[in-house]
Amino acid sequence: MYSEVLLTRVRANTIKQLKKMDIFNENVMLEVLFNPIETAEQVQATYDLVESLKPPFEIPDENVDGPIRFALTEDNHPVGIYPHETHVMVVGATRTGKSTLLKILFAQAICMNGDNE
Numbered sequence: 001m002y003s004e005v006l007l008t009r010v011r012a013n014t015i016k017q018l019k020k021m022d023i024f025n026e027n028v029m030l031e032v033l034f035n036p037i038e039t040a041e042q043v044q045a046t047y048d049l050v051e052s053l054k055p056p057f058e059i060p061d062e063n064v065d066g067p068i069r070f071a072l073t074e075d076n077h078p079v080g081i082y083p084h085e086t087h088v089m090v091v092g093a094t095r096t097g098k099s100t101l102l103k104i105l106f107a108q109a110i111c112m113n114g115d116n117e
Helices: 004-020 026-034 036-052 098-112
Strands: 068-072 078-081
Touching: 004 026, 004 036, 026 036, 068 098
Parallel strands: none
Antiparallel strands: 068 078
């Protein structure tokens, strides 16, 4: 059996983590109160999953745009490359869009047709 001090500490840490993930509400609070250990384990697993899915880089600003555009950032800013300043390696598993990306890059380059940007 767990001591009340331990359960109080688990509840406090769980609530803190839930608030950090912005998923704290009345229903979750009841789970924390009545099933603190199980809820803490579930919250930790969820937190670990959310952290592992975050992008490895900061969200880029509008400065990542070059004349050959091929994507949008999470904030809907265009992402492009400067062909005279860039080396690109396209890697990925089968059927993940490598050829499509190259076709987009080549089409953009052809559309530039010698523009001096």
